[in-house]
Amino acid sequence: MKKKILIVEDDLTLFQVYFELFSAKGIDVVSAKTGQEAMVLIESEKPDLIILDIMLPGGMNGFDVLEKVEADPRTRRIPVIVLTNLDSEEHVAKVIGAKKYLVKANTTTTEVVSVAMESLV
Helix, strand or coil, X not given: CCCEEEEECCCHHHHHHHHHHHHHCCCEEEEECCHHHHHHHHXXXXXCXXXXXXXXXXXXXXXXXXXXXXXXXXXXXXXXXXXXXXXXXXXXXXXHCCCEEEEHXXXXXXXXXXXXXXXXX
């Protein structure tokens, strides 16, 4: 069965790069630009992995999404990789339940894909 990743990212260019990289590996990719969209897709798409930005438009940030995922017994087993430019929030994200915390400026797209693929196994 094909694996599915939800990428929650409001930067369309960055999303497109990840879409192409994961698609090339045979992974289905769905996207959300806001926290609210992410919650709807988590429920409907049942992703195997979530790559989550913290800074999102629309009032619901990545921490809000992470807290809701972790609080729901139906979704708490989905690994969440936080991918953000906030380099000071790693402790908070891990306490809430993030499996990995990657800072965009310090991590190549190839490294992100590699970490994600390890988390999908």
